[in-house]
Amino acid sequence: MSTLLVKNIHTLITMDDQDREIRGGALLARDNVIEQVGPTADLPATADRVLDLGDRHLVLPGLVNTHHHFFQTLTRVVPGAQDASLFDWLSALYPLWQQLTPEAIRLSAQVAAAELIYSGCTTASDHLYLFPNGCTLDDEIAAVQTTGLRFHASRGSMSVGQSQGGLPPDSLVEDESHILKDCQRLIEQYHDNRPYAMVRITLAPCSPFSVSTDLMRESAALARSYPGVRLHTHLAENNADVDYSLSRFGLTPGDYAASVGWLGEDVWHAHCVKLDDRAIHSFGQTGTGVAHCPCSNMRLASGMAPIRSMLDCGVPVGLGVDGSASNDGSHLLAEARQAFLLARVREETASALTARQALAIATRGGARVLGRNDIGQLAPGMAADFVTVDLDRLGLSGTGYDPVAALIFCPIDRVDYSFINGRQVLTPEGLLTLDLPQTVQRHRQVAQALANHPNG
Secondary structure: OOEEEEEEEEEEEOOOOOOOEEEEEEEEEEOOEEEEEEEHHHOOOOOOEEEEOOOOEEEEEOEEEOOOOHHHHHOOOOHHHOOOOHHHHHHHHHHHHOOOOHHHHHHHHHHHHHHHHHOOEEEEEEEEOOOOOOOOHHHHHHHHHOOOOEEEEEEEEOOOOHHHOOOOOHHHOOOHHHHHHHHHHHHHHHOOOOOOOOEEEEEEEOOOOOOOHHHHHHHHHHHOOOOOOEEEEEEOOOHHHHHHHHHHHOOOHHHHHHHOOOOOOOEEEEEOOOOOHHHHHHHHHHOOEEEEOHHHHHHOOOOOOOHHHHHHOOOOEEEOOOOOOOOOOOOHHHHHHHHHHHHHHHHOOOOOOOHHHHHHHHHHHHHHHOOOOOOOOOOOOOEOOEEEEEOOOHHHOOOOOOHHHHHHHOOOOOOOEEEEOOEEEEEOOEEOOOOHHHHHHHHHHHHHHHHHOOOO
16 A cells, blocks of 8 residues: 655645635545545655645645536537537537547547546546447547546437437437447446446436437436446526427426436436426435536527526536537636636626635535545545645736635636546646647547548
8 A cells, every 4th residue: 555645735625524724734645545634744744655735736626527528529619510509509510420430439538538637627427428430438438547537437328310309310319229238238347336436337318309208217227226327418408408398298307307207316417507496496305416517508508507596405516518519628627617607697696606615516516416425525535536726826826815716716727736546647747647749639630530521
């Protein structure tokens, strides 16, 4: 067993049950688990490895990303989708996504994971819902494992194409019996329900406008037959989404979710911009989670999710950067800042969301949404997932009044150090787990090939 001591931390932001912020703090981890936190003077002076932060760095729990589509890093700022709302945006991009290959899935996942790590993320859920040309979720899992990111892989699916009244082209939908068999295979091959697990599987039919009610119900039954397998989908993203639900099912999105068994502590929904008050109360009472994606919601003109109301009703809320074709990036700390600002705009109240509440959503909130009680805070027994931000940088000069709040009030380009499961993956010099220049170069080539394809 090996030990890691991080000492002389300017402020250790624990996000623990007491919300402690320890000035001159230190953290001791043994292998992949935190053993002690406290003032530097109170912790052991030595360890197998010592990182002295020189009273310049903030240390906080690794951020948790609860909704993304890694493959979309290959299709950022596509001209035909730049000024489109959700349904038209999807229709513009499906022809490009039809050309995805296993290599494209692997490269897009590595680029997205690297972006997330640079932005302070240590745990991410991704929602992969289309599998053309032999692509599998296995391709994505293998790629993410090379980066060191803690990963919740969501096996998405689409089964209702345009000929059946759905939105996606028929060429991108799958047979439902195949979907369920593959879901079972992935759970049994990869899902790890033990504490500190690095890979877990989620079942994630894409959306009410791309799958059947039968698939929603059967996915829920399958997930609940295995310990710790969760459920995820898109819900109530914009007005057109609500109109589709009312027209096709005769139900609001919240009532539809209830009708197919998609409420409960093992479920979280992305967006929920147009969730009505009754559904918000139901989510709070049942512990149903929400992945809040403010940048994507603004980018697609979907609206402003009622996050303050959700929090007041006890709804578990985490952050998601969403796909990099509707964001168009994967910067989770910036997403926390955007959530903080957008809540104030929506409520027209400067106290609608505080900086520390935004940090809580990005850490403990995301952990709760993903069903994790071993990440999201820095305390004994928690996974050694943490990041540092050097205060000696241009954009944080003059923030000595409250450097913790500065993490949200001030734009920050990247974190400086990142440790995931006790392993150092990022230094001020760069990412340690990938040859990033080579990966980016090949990623750009594959993205260009998609753009140049005759069917693109």
